[in-house]
Amino acid sequence: MISAYPGAAVRAAEKPLLDAGLGPALMQRAAYGLYAACAREVLARRGSLYGAHVTVLAGSGNNGGDALYAGARLAGRGAGITAVLTSEAPHPEALAAFRSRGGRTIQLSRAVAECARLCAESDLVIDGILGTGGKGGLRGPAAELARAFTGRISGRTSGIDRRPLVIACDLPSGVDADTGQADGEHFTADLTVTFGAVKTGLMAGPGAVAAGRIECIDIGLGSLPGPALYRLESADLAQLLPVPRKTDQKYSRGVLGIAAGSATYPGAAVLATGAALATGVGMVRYLGPESVCRLINASHPEAVCATGTVSLVHVQAWLAGPGAGADEDQRRRALEAMASGLPAVIDADAISHVEPGLGPQVILTPHAGELTALLGRLGETATREQIEADPLRYARRAAELTGATVLLKGWATITAAPTGETYSQAEATPWLAAAGSGDTLSGILGSLLATDRSNRDTASPAPGHYAELAAAATSIHGRAGTLTAQSGPVEPSMLPAAIRTVIGELKKGVVIDSV
Numbered sequence: 001m002i003s004a005y006p007g008a009a010v011r012a013a014e015k016p017l018l019d020a021g022l023g024p025a026l027m028q029r030a031a032y033g034l035y036a037a038c039a040r041e042v043l044a045r046r047g048s049l050y051g052a053h054v055t056v057l058a059g060s061g062n063n064g065g066d067a068l069y070a071g072a073r074l075a076g077r078g079a080g081i082t083a084v085l086t087s088e089a090p091h092p093e094a095l096a097a098f099r100s101r102g103g104r105t106i107q108l109s110r111a112v113a114e115c116a117r118l119c120a121e122s123d124l125v126i127d128g129i130l131g132t133g134g135k136g137g138l139r140g141p142a143a144e145l146a147r148a149f150t151g152r153i154s155g156r157t158s159g160i161d162r163r164p165l166v167i168a169c170d171l172p173s174g175v176d177a178d179t180g181q182a183d184g185e186h187f188t189a190d191l192t193v194t195f196g197a198v199k200t201g202l203m204a205g206p207g208a209v210a211a212g213r214i215e216c217i218d219i220g221l222g223s224l225p226g227p228a229l230y231r232l233e234s235a236d237l238a239q240l241l242p243v244p245r246k247t248d249q250k251y252s253r254g255v256l257g258i259a260a261g262s263a264t265y266p267g268a269a270v271l272a273t274g275a276a277l278a279t280g281v282g283m284v285r286y287l288g289p290e291s292v293c294r295l296i297n298a299s300h301p302e303a304v305c306a307t308g309t310v311s312l313v314h315v316q317a318w319l320a321g322p323g324a325g326a327d328e329d330q331r332r333r334a335l336e337a338m339a340s341g342l343p344a345v346i347d348a349d350a351i352s353h354v355e356p357g358l359g360p361q362v363i364l365t366p367h368a369g370e371l372t373a374l375l376g377r378l379g380e381t382a383t384r385e386q387i388e389a390d391p392l393r394y395a396r397r398a399a400e401l402t403g404a405t406v407l408l409k410g411w412a413t414i415t416a417a418p419t420g421e422t423y424s425q426a427e428a429t430p431w432l433a434a435a436g437s438g439d440t441l442s443g444i445l446g447s448l449l450a451t452d453r454s455n456r457d458t459a460s461p462a463p464g465h466y467a468e469l470a471a472a473a474t475s476i477h478g479r480a481g482t483l484t485a486q487s488g489p490v491e492p493s494m495l496p497a498a499i500r501t502v503i504g505e506l507k508k509g510v511v512i513d514s515v
């Protein structure tokens, strides 16, 4: 599990070490970690460091110092290195070390266009303009450089020798270390090498997009205060996923009730059912219109379908909402599911029936537009753009206001418990942004809720437990999408097969985290 902390918490943990005069030692550890990652990535791309073109963007603070020291080490391995100095006063010792290894420098303010061209023609750009000391987006010539560089490389692919590799030092410059907000100009990296601890801003909102892959270098910080944001990894998922016991039968494995689909939108029910079955639920009991029952029985004969009410059906968890449209019976079933006290996924159309006073076992799964509407009904104004810019804040706020667990969909999907535990998962592929994709996510989550043993073995699981299960479902969905995308565009109806493969591999321990 990755634990991320706000920039201020990491700076506070560094402070006693800086006060003890260990600043230079910390910087050397950070710079060595950055250098090693850069060397590895350049070697993987072009087979040799010797003769590689590297541009270091160095700001006025310690972030620039880290990047210049890393650049000096790369120069020592034969790379041709230029540092673009974005300030008149770069870190003096680091600059001296850089120059002593033959690195040349250009002052950005006098040559923005030339620097943008230099970056665009490099094999590697190291972004060391701003780190945790940055406030707001890039300004002045650094902002112009980011714009011009982005313009020059847009449309290029990430294939060998095409787009330069961008590695961010600690965080992409212009991204907020705490929230991931990036309203102003900022850099976008392929890899962020972060120091001491992962910053929350690398795992949320636009910051998660800008960060690319994340690698954390241990620089020997002491303990940090309670983590702000978690991310599940393969080993966590393998542990969370239940396997059937020898003594199990279909009911004890877990029964999921699905109240989804309508005469207008029957497909959502089929997709959710398929994903739930692929995730390993013991049985699906479907409730909905007769026409949808027939469709489900044709594609998933193992599902038990009926037209009845929620209270007459014995299940371990509910899933309500996908494709429900304006169907009045499905609206009633969604309300009954929320009131049942059982774990329940409340998705899509059912989100519009949510009222405050729910428990953490109810998991709401909005995208930003649906969350705008929900918050509006609860008396909070937030536009879709505001939510997309700061999803951590709004997912937590919605959980607080409803008492439910909230899964807010995005590139990095945030799940927040009403008690504050928050997760971020980012294994998805943009190919998953397709109609029907959310129905499969809700099916996976429904299955995890129905098969969750802690729900039956423990009187009342910790409130954060449901946020963890929602994060696990998100991760399985993202991995299944990424696996499917390896052979072409993703059709959501293809996902169940990939879900089975992902779960099988997780259980065997063969899935690595760099999906």
Ligand SMILES: NC(=O)C1=CN([C@@H]2O[C@H](COP(=O)(O)OP(=O)(O)OC[C@H]3O[C@@H](n4cnc5c(N)ncnc54)[C@H](O)[C@@H]3O)[C@@H](O)[C@H]2O)[C@@H](O)CC1
Pocket (backbone or CB within 6 Å): 014, 018, 023, 026, 027, 028, 030, 059, 060, 061, 062, 063, 064, 066, 129, 130, 131, 132, 133, 134, 135, 136, 137, 138, 139, 142, 169, 170, 171, 195, 219
């Ligand atoms: N503090 C420590 O112990 C360590 C810090 N390290 C590095 O130090 C970084 C933090 O260093 P600093 O505190 O010097 O801060 P930064 O290097 O992030 O930059 C601060 C400087 O940028 C200017 N600035 C702030 N916002 C700006 C904006 N929007 N546009 C232009 N200029 C802006 C400030 O006036 C200040 O001069 C970390 O991110 C990390 O890379 C590492 O060396 C490891 C050890």
Ligand SMILES: [K+]
Pocket (backbone or CB within 6 Å): 063, 127, 128, 129, 130, 131, 168, 169, 170, 171, 172, 173
């Ligand atoms: K940076």
